[in-house]
Amino acid sequence: xxxxxxxxxxxxxxxxxxxxxxxxxxxxxxxxxxxxxxxxxxxxxxxxxxxxxxxxxxxxxxxxxxxxxxxxxxxxxxxxxxxxxxxxxxxxxxxxxxxxxxxxxxxxxxxxxxxxxxxxxxxxxxxxxxxxxxxxxxxxxxxxxxxxxxxxxxxxxxxxxxxxxxxxxxxxxxxxxxxxxxxxxxxxxxxxxxxxxxxxxxxxxxxxxxxxxxxxxxxxxxxxxxxxxxxxxxxxxxxxxxxxxxxxxxxxxxxxxxxxxxxxxxxxxxxxxxxxxxxxxxxxxxxxxxxxxxxxxxxxxxxxxxxxxxxxxxxxxxxxxxxxxxxxxxxxxxxxxxxxxxxxxxxxxxxxxxxxxxxxxxxxxxxxxxxxxxxxxxxxxxxxxxxxxxxxxxxxxxxxxxxxxxxxxxxxxxxxxxxxxxxxxxxxxxxxxxxxxxxxxxxxxxxxxxxxxxxxxxxxxxxxxxx
Amino acid sequence: xxxxxxxxxxxxxxxxxxxxxxxxxxxxxxxxxxxxxxxxxxxxxxxxxxxxxxxxxxxxxxxxxxxxxxxxxxxxxxxxxxxxxxxxxxxxxxxxxxxxxxxxxxxxxxxxxxxxxxxxxxxxxxxxxxxxxxxxxxxxxxxxxxxxxxxxxxxxxxxxxxxxxxxxxxxxxxxxxxxxxxxxxxxxxxxxxxxxxxxxxxxxxxxxxxxxxxxxxxx
Numbered sequence: 001x002x003x004x005x006x007x008x009x010x011x012x013x014x015x016x017x018x019x020x021x022x023x024x025x026x027x028x029x030x031x032x033x034x035x036x037x038x039x040x041x042x043x044x045x046x047x048x049x050x051x052x053x054x055x056x057x058x059x060x061x062x063x064x065x066x067x068x069x070x071x072x073x074x075x076x077x078x079x080x081x082x083x084x085x086x087x088x089x090x091x092x093x094x095x096x097x098x099x100x101x102x103x104x105x106x107x108x109x110x111x112x113x114x115x116x117x118x119x120x121x122x123x124x125x126x127x128x129x130x131x132x133x134x135x136x137x138x139x140x141x142x143x144x145x146x147x148x149x150x151x152x153x154x155x156x157x158x159x160x161x162x163x164x165x166x167x168x169x170x171x172x173x174x175x176x177x178x179x180x181x182x183x184x185x186x187x188x189x190x191x192x193x194x195x196x197x198x199x200x201x202x203x204x205x206x207x208x209x210x211x212x213x214x215x216x217x218x219x220x221x222x223x224x225x226x227x228x229x230x231x232x233x234x235x236x237x238x239x240x241x242x243x244x245x246x247x248x249x250x251x252x253x254x255x256x257x258x259x260x261x262x263x264x265x266x267x268x269x270x271x272x273x274x275x276x277x278x279x280x281x282x283x284x285x286x287x288x289x290x291x292x293x294x295x296x297x298x299x300x301x302x303x304x305x306x307x308x309x310x311x312x313x314x315x316x317x318x319x320x321x322x323x324x325x326x327x328x329x330x331x332x333x334x335x336x337x338x339x340x341x342x343x344x345x346x347x348x349x350x351x352x353x354x355x356x357x358x359x360x361x362x363x364x365x366x367x368x369x370x371x372x373x374x375x376x377x378x379x380x381x382x383x384x385x386x387x388x389x390x391x392x393x394x395x396x397x398x399x400x401x402x403x404x405x406x407x408x409x410x411x412x413x414x415x416x417x418x419x420x421x422x423x424x425x426x427x428x429x430x431x432x433x434x435x436x437x438x439x440x441x442x443x444x445x446x447x448x449x450x451x452x453x454x455x456x457x458x459x460x461x462x463x464x465x466x467x
Numbered sequence: 468x469x470x471x472x473x474x475x476x477x478x479x480x481x482x483x484x485x486x487x488x489x490x491x492x493x494x495x496x497x498x499x500x501x502x503x504x505x506x507x508x509x510x511x512x513x514x515x516x517x518x519x520x521x522x523x524x525x526x527x528x529x530x531x532x533x534x535x536x537x538x539x540x541x542x543x544x545x546x547x548x549x550x551x552x553x554x555x556x557x558x559x560x561x562x563x564x565x566x567x568x569x570x571x572x573x574x575x576x577x578x579x580x581x582x583x584x585x586x587x588x589x590x591x592x593x594x595x596x597x598x599x600x601x602x603x604x605x606x607x608x609x610x611x612x613x614x615x616x617x618x619x620x621x622x623x624x625x626x627x628x629x630x631x632x633x634x635x636x637x638x639x640x641x642x643x644x645x646x647x648x649x650x651x652x653x654x655x656x657x658x659x660x661x662x663x664x665x666x667x668x669x670x671x672x673x674x675x676x677x678x679x680x681x682x683x684x685x686x
Contacts, residue, residue, distance in 0.1 A: 272476070272521075275551060277476075279574060280476070280482050282575075282578045283486070283580075284482065286578050286579070287485070316575070333556075335527040336527075336528065336554070340554070340556050343555070347555060348608075350609065352609040354611065390611070
């Protein structure tokens with residue numbers, strides 16, 4: 001706005017020089033009106049005065065600009081200094097050489113300065129027009145935004161700063177989030193970065209962080225953001241949802257891991273505590289049974305031995321059941337690795353299980369190995385219960401991002417042969433760990449279950465991001 | 468014979484020591500973990516060590532590792548390893564180094580006092596003992612193309628007893644047949660399964676177990 005005003009005034013003043021000298025008829029007219037010669041001369045001087053005023057105002061405006069925009073300070077002061085020096089020098093020369101022509105020289109210099117101002121103002125208007133043209137391009141771009149980071153790139157293009165970051169305020173999480181769901185703290189100041197805050201409906205909406213060195217004017221950032229506001233609001237909601245989803249996924253994974261650890265604890269307590277104790281009791285009972293049997297033919301002794309023996313038998317059965325429960329909670333073979341645990345499953349299976357596991361199985365977290373183990377166990381259970389199959393083929397292999405376990409039987413296939421809640425639970429567990437479970441069950445072609453898991457669980461991938 | 472008992476449960480440690488003492492083994496040391504086992508064997512002059520697989524600190528396989536280390540450095544010492552769970556891999560690892568005088572028993576076997584003592588005696592006599600339940604599981608495993616189908620009922624019985632570590636004479640006594648019959652069955656089933664004749668009982672056990680546990684696992 002300011003530039004436009006300066007340009008207009010300067011142009012008028014310069015043009016005015018050619019418009020006045022007053023046309024031939026005016027001077028006599030003025031005389032007739034009683035306007036004195038001196039007053040006429042003053043009019044000419046008024047033009048000069050007007051030009052001078054414009055120059056002063058322009059100078060003041062430029063001064064204010066340089067104060068606000070320190071990086072331009074040096075350039076403007078240098079230019080201004082040159083002009084002033086030039087003016088003073090020529091006035092001095094004129095005074096020394098042609099004292100009477102001083103007035104003319106000053107006038108000429110004023111005109112020159114105004115001309116420069118006019119050109120500068122015009123150029124600045126042109127550049128602003130280009131910049132605003134960039135905003136117009138942004139508006140068109142925004143119509144095409146569908147990928148999350150596209151909005152950030154569009155704004156970066158419009159501002160001519162590829163390092164632009166967009167952060168949205170998420171009231172739900174109480175933090176700023178980026179377009180791909182990472183949380184962070186953009187308000188922490190970093191050198192060379194400038195923060196522009198945007199709000200909507202009196203609530204914080206987003207912040208735009210851009211490069212300080214590029215010296216982007218505030219009005220340009222504001223123009224860009226105004227154009228992008230609706231898209232920004234939309235993206236804000238998307239960013240919030242993505243961050244919440246990432247949180248929820250991480251917490252699901254944590255729940256699975258916690259569950260596995262809790263079961264392992266129970267199995268260990270059963271083994272180290274209860275089972276040992278019961279075995280010790282069983283041992284004492286057997287010893288007592290032996291003693292009474294060896295104590296000779298006395299009727300009472302034999303009967304007692306029988307009683308003790310019966311008690312010991314019952315206890316032995318209880319111990320066996322307890323061991324089965326403990327193994328169901330957490331198979332001890334898992335401590336020796338996934339391949340060992342699957343071997344153990346195959347050994348006791350009521351139908352032939354063919355295992356194909358590579359020698360170089362990638363190391364995976366305990367929750368991943370447990371998930372594969374329970375997957376195979378569940379597949380085996382379903383095959384045995386429903387499928388009428390002759391065997392189950394189990395394959396574990398690496399994939400680009402983790403592990404794939406396949407369990408294929410040659411049973412009857414079809415929906416009637418699919419397991420119920422067990423598979424649903426497995427599917428949940430797989431999803432919580434960032435993987436997936438697929439069921440392919442065609443009638444007369446058997447059932448194939450496929451479990452894919454990443455070896456880096458999702459909870460570790462999205463840590464809090466601090467820019 | 469001087470004996471060391473290692474088990475992280477006090478109750479069981481005492482119980483096992485009692486049973487062994489009654490059977491004529493002199494229990495000279497009882498421990499709750501396998502640290503410094505080799506030194507302890509040296510200082511006590513023990514000829515037999517009975518230990519549990521699960522031990523502190525991680526309670527996974529410390530006992531197994533200690534047993535293997537002990538057999539490597541003191542091959543003359545008889546070692547009986549007790550395990551709460553059947554794990555074929557553990558048995559194979561114990562047998563891997565090829566020297567006799569080793570046993571792998573289910574811990575519950577301890578309560579079957581007669582069988583436990585018998586197994587310990589066989590190990591101290593230089594035999595190799597694998598718990599019958601471990602063998603049963605390996606032999607009974609369902610396979611698509613089961614090589615054991617080629618064996619007769621009797622041959623399968625003999626196979627199981629061989630895998631438990633029994634000598635031909637012991638098998639003959641058990642099945643109440645004469646030695647020559649057993650020898651015939653043995654060479655017949657070894658041929659049918661493609662297992663080479665082993666120079667001694669210990670290597671025989673190892674060969675049989677290895678063969679049986681590798682079926683159904685393509686290379």
